[in-house]
Amino acid sequence: MLKNKVYIIEYEMISPIALGKDEFIESITSNKSAERVVDRVNTDGFPFKKAAEVKKDLSFLYENEKEVIKKASKIDRKLELLVAAYWKSKKRLEPIINLLKEEETGTILGIGSDALPLEFFEEEIKNYTLMGLNPVPELETYLNNNSSKVNLVNNPYDIHSLYLAEKFKAGAFQKSILTACVSSTQAIALGYESILNKEAKVVIAGGTDSLVNLVPLTAFGKLGVIPETATGTECTPFDRNRNGTLAGEAAGFVILASEEFVNQNNIQPLGQIMGYGNSLDGYKITAPDPSGISMTKAIENALSNSGLKSSQIDYINAHGTGTRHNDELELRCIGKALGEDAKRIPISSTKDRHGHAIAAAGIQELCLLLELMKHETMPSNLKLKSPCSEEFNLLRKNKKKKITYALTNNFAFGGINTVLAIKNERI
Amino acid sequence: MTYILDHSSFVCDNFEDEKISDLNNISVKIGKLSLDHESEFFPTRSDQKVMRDDVKMSIVTAQELLNKYNFSQKTLSNMPLFVSNGSFFGNFEKHLSRVLKVFKDASLEGSRIEIYKKIYRASPPLLAIETLTNSNMSFIAQYTGLKGNNATFGNTSTSTYYALNQGLNEIKNGENYCMVSASNGANIYSHIMNRSTSEVELTGFENTGGGHIILSRKKHNDKKVLCKITKMTNTKKVPNLYDKTIKRTWIELLKGSKSELIIFSGAIDQGVNDKDEQYLKALNIPTISIFKKYGYLGVSNLIFGIIEGIKNIKNGVKSIDVIDRDVYGRESLIRLELC
Numbered sequence: 001m002l003k004n005k006v007y008i009i010e011y012e013m014i015s016p017i018a019l020g021k022d023e024f025i026e027s028i029t030s031n032k033s034a035e036r037v038v039d040r041v042n043t044d045g046f047p048f049k050k051a052a053e054v055k056k057d058l059s060f061l062y063e064n065e066k067e068v069i070k071k072a073s074k075i076d077r078k079l080e081l082l083v084a085a086y087w088k089s090k091k092r093l094e095p096i097i098n099l100l101k102e103e104e105t106g107t108i109l110g111i112g113s114d115a116l117p118l119e120f121f122e123e124e125i126k127n128y129t130l131m132g133l134n135p136v137p138e139l140e141t142y143l144n145n146n147s148s149k150v151n152l153v154n155n156p157y158d159i160h161s162l163y164l165a166e167k168f169k170a171g172a173f174q175k176s177i178l179t180a181c182v183s184s185t186q187a188i189a190l191g192y193e194s195i196l197n198k199e200a201k202v203v204i205a206g207g208t209d210s211l212v213n214l215v216p217l218t219a220f221g222k223l224g225v226i227p228e229t230a231t232g233t234e235c236t237p238f239d240r241n242r243n244g245t246l247a248g249e250a251a252g253f254v255i256l257a258s259e260e261f262v263n264q265n266n267i268q269p270l271g272q273i274m275g276y277g278n279s280l281d282g283y284k285i286t287a288p289d290p291s292g293i294s295m296t297k298a299i300e301n302a303l304s305n306s307g308l309k310s311s312q313i314d315y316i317n318a319h320g321t322g323t324r325h326n327d328e329l330e331l332r333c334i335g336k337a338l339g340e341d342a343k344r345i346p347i348s349s350t351k352d353r354h355g356h357a358i359a360a361a362g363i364q365e366l367c368l369l370l371e372l373m374k375h376e377t378m379p380s381n382l383k384l385k386s387p388c389s390e391e392f393n394l395l396r397k398n399k400k401k402k403i404t405y406a407l408t409n410n411f412a413f414g415g416i417n418t419v420l421a422i423k424n425e426r427i
Numbered sequence: 428m429t430y431i432l433d434h435s436s437f438v439c440d441n442f443e444d445e446k447i448s449d450l451n452n453i454s455v456k457i458g459k460l461s462l463d464h465e466s467e468f469f470p471t472r473s474d475q476k477v478m479r480d481d482v483k484m485s486i487v488t489a490q491e492l493l494n495k496y497n498f499s500q501k502t503l504s505n506m507p508l509f510v511s512n513g514s515f516f517g518n519f520e521k522h523l524s525r526v527l528k529v530f531k532d533a534s535l536e537g538s539r540i541e542i543y544k545k546i547y548r549a550s551p552p553l554l555a556i557e558t559l560t561n562s563n564m565s566f567i568a569q570y571t572g573l574k575g576n577n578a579t580f581g582n583t584s585t586s587t588y589y590a591l592n593q594g595l596n597e598i599k600n601g602e603n604y605c606m607v608s609a610s611n612g613a614n615i616y617s618h619i620m621n622r623s624t625s626e627v628e629l630t631g632f633e634n635t636g637g638g639h640i641i642l643s644r645k646k647h648n649d650k651k652v653l654c655k656i657t658k659m660t661n662t663k664k665v666p667n668l669y670d671k672t673i674k675r676t677w678i679e680l681l682k683g684s685k686s687e688l689i690i691f692s693g694a695i696d697q698g699v700n701d702k703d704e705q706y707l708k709a710l711n712i713p714t715i716s717i718f719k720k721y722g723y724l725g726v727s728n729l730i731f732g733i734i735e736g737i738k739n740i741k742n743g744v745k746s747i748d749v750i751d752r753d754v755y756g757r758e759s760l761i762r763l764e765l766c
Contacts, residue, residue: 045544066669103663111581113560118523122530129531133449136519136527137615141448144623148669149755154620157560157582162668162755171663174757175589178512178560178581186578190593197596215523218550219558278576280508282568285477285556294574413556414565416577 003307005259006192007269007425010096012089013252013367014081016052017354020088021252024371028379029398033353035234035246040077041119041214047228048221052248052355053212058084068150069163075120075143075152077210078112081251081360082160085208086167096255099265102171106200107161108191109253110183111176112209112216112359116140116153119214164204164253172200178359181319181412182278183207185362189276189418191256201261206253209359220247225323235356236383237320237349238327238394245321248355250364271370274308274405274421277301281415287325288415292333298417299337299407306421308405310341315378315401317365317408320349321356326411328388334409335391348395352383362410366420373403373424402427429598429642430652430766434734435492436638437484438721447615455618458634458722463487468494474566477556481513481612482563485637489567489608492639498604500572507576507597507605510564511586511726514617522557525549563610563637573606583753584693585661587729591640591761592659598644610637611725621695621723624754626671629696634722638730646766654740658762666755673699675706677750680760686746690735692717692728693752703752715739729761736763 012020016034017027026032034052043049061084062070073080118125121139128135143152150159161174173194177187184207191205211217220226227234227244235246254271262269277298283289303310316334320327327349335342350368357364372378378399387394404427408420439458447453460480463469468490470483478486493503520527529545551557559565561579568574576597580586587609594605611617613633622629646652660680681689689712694700700718707714717724717731724731732749739747740763749761 042539042543044540045542046547068669102665111560113558115558116519118526118530122533125527125530126533129527134446134520135530137447137619138450140616140619141451141453144619146623147671149624149666149671150668151620151623154616156620156624156754158585158753158755159668162666165665166668169665171665173589173661174666176581176586178579179564179577180559180561183560190578193593193596197599199592214546215526215550216555218526218547219555221547222550222552223555278578280565280568280574280577282504282565282572282574284569285474285559285562285565297574412561414559414561415568416561416565 110207183359208251210249250357275305438636
């Protein structure tokens with residue numbers, strides 16, 4: 001039986017290399033990297049100084065938003081990035097929003113771990129502590145005293161999908177996926193499934209996250225996954241000398257729609273979710289399974305679920321974090337899953353340009369992929385000097401080439417592997 | 428048709444008052460979990476270091492449940508797992524006490540470099556893993572061998588409705604089994620998160636607890652199922668983020684129901700629970716309050732509602748509606764029937 005189709009009819013993104021999807025391609029072709037000294041967190045005493053941060057003040061984008069959202073956005077960077085992504089696209093999306101029915105529209109977002117930005121509240125924490133009080137609960141109770149259900153800090157994670165639900169009149173469901181680096185990839189996969197399962201006709205799927213906050217930045221640094229610039233190394237995915245990732249931040253969404261919705265409303269789709277693969281390692285919380293069995297299975301399942309053959313794949317946007325653990329294993333699994341074709345297919349990671357946005361990695365890389373498809377461009381592994389494997393077609397230069405079918409991979413801490421198969425519908 | 432093959436759970440019966448704010452005189456009654464260190468399924472010492480207490484007991488009860496059935500390795504490695512999770516930063520003070528001390532001791536006019544150097548040194552090396560939002564799911568996979576389709580939903584009580592709905596879709600699409608798990612860690616931060624969504628000043632009573640349900644596609648001869656799930660539905664309206672008033676519309680979800688019992692949850696304090704009870708009285712159907720039995724269980728509300736339903740089905744009730752409302756007012760219904 002033929003599967004119903006799920007199309008991507010719109011998308012938007014706030015990324016350290018693009019304040020909106022339209023800026024992506026210029027960043028890619030001009031080989032821009034967002035790796036800069038961090039502004040929002042004082043890294044003076046840290047063994048690393050850089051991250052991929054959205055440098056521009058975003059508040060101009062959402063100046064007409066409700067006061068409580070504006071206030072919460074000033075503290076919760078994840079919310080701010082998402083709010084900015086919505087307002088960036090608001091006008092353009094109005095005709096689509098007008099077509100949506102409340103009971104047939106849902107939202108699903110991948111969300112990163114919440115952390116109070118302690119650096120904003122140094123003085124308050126010090127004062128509460130000197131008064132003999134437990135500082136963080138006192139501070140949060142004080143900040144959250146308002147008449148709406150929106151907290152200024154420590155919101156339930158659902159606040160993000162509910163925020164978009166209000167904007168898109170999405171009543172069918174408002175889901176939040178909390179699976180670290182695959183959160184938004186799974187959100188897109190499950191959004192696709194909910195259309196196939198007739199839970200909704202339109203789903204706004206994506207995610208938001210920021211590592212540029214004192215607690216997560218130190219946590220990832222202490223875990224040893226951010227390279228210390230003192231040693232002269234940077235985030236260099238697939239390089240023999242790689243030793244860590246580039247902390248990032250991003251937010252975005254795609255609008256997924258059923259075939260019926262697209263046909264009824266005479267919409268020209270931009271892409272199609274062909275299928276996905278999703279598996280668990282069940283190995284160790286701290287490291288991927290070195291055998292790569294489940295990672296390989298996720299890639300294989302993405303192909304079989306899509307009805308695609310490896311020979312049809314034109315490009316792979318790899319997870320490629322630049323960490324010791326991920327990159328070589330990812331290549332091995334691509335090799336096992338795709339056989340001989342793995343040697344031909346151009347592969348690149350773009351994390352050395354826009355950073356690792358953790359829960360928003362999947363949506364950032366999907367939006368980027370859709371722009372690459374539109375502009376018939378394949379991005380290079382920007383900082384690759386000495387490849388960790390010569391068997392694969394790891395792109396060393398940006399290439400002008402048509403992409404019809406592509407895979408986009410993401411893998412998470414705790415051993416979760418999610419791969420999307422995407423078709424270019426602009427051809 | 429989707430059947431419930433079996434379930435397991437854990438919950439606290441020991442409660443303590445925890446102070447949230449001395450300045451505002453706010454406290455909450457919180458369930459304190461007793462850990463079953465003697466269990467053969469208790470996690471290894473190195474894993475315990477990065478687990479919240481509710482995750483430890485979730486791992487024990489997941490293994491207890493799956494070990495009752497002789498699932499083959501192949502069945503386990505293909506079995507989907509959908510999890511819902513509550514709060515992740517269980518004990519901020521424990522994790523970041525040394526960082527907070529740096530702030531306390533810091534002279535704000537002092538050298539910024541020195542302060543941030545100290546903060547970096549004081550940050551715990553495993554914090555990113557200790558607060559990992561998919562920790563429960565990844566540890567269940569590690570200890571049980573479940574490796575199929577998966578997701579962790581969070582983190583209000585409606586997440587469990589979504590996890591269960593995803594499980595039902597898997598069964599509908601041909602999987603033989605699927606595990607759905609929920610784990611709620613109650614603490615002062617979960618209460619701060621929830622209390623400001625409330626229309627009234629809360630006298631909070633939050634509990635830690637969790638559980639697992641195995642869904643099955645068929646009635647197996649060798650494995651007796653406990654009941655079937657015949658309906659799942661939820662409110663299809665966008666919640667209002669700017670109005671704290673609770674608008675009870677469960678009756679709309681219950682329209683046409685012939686169920687003999689309603690099991691409900693959603694309240695975080697007694698006053699709200701009493702109003703829920705009063706509202707449901709109009710239906711003239713017996714009700715059971717999960718809050719009254721356990722306190723507010725967050726994402727575990729629905730799991731305990733279903734387990735309570737199964738107990739009643741065993742006692743002869745033929746059809747039960749398990750209903751819940753999350754802190755944003757999203758309502759859901761799961762219908763269980765004798766089979």
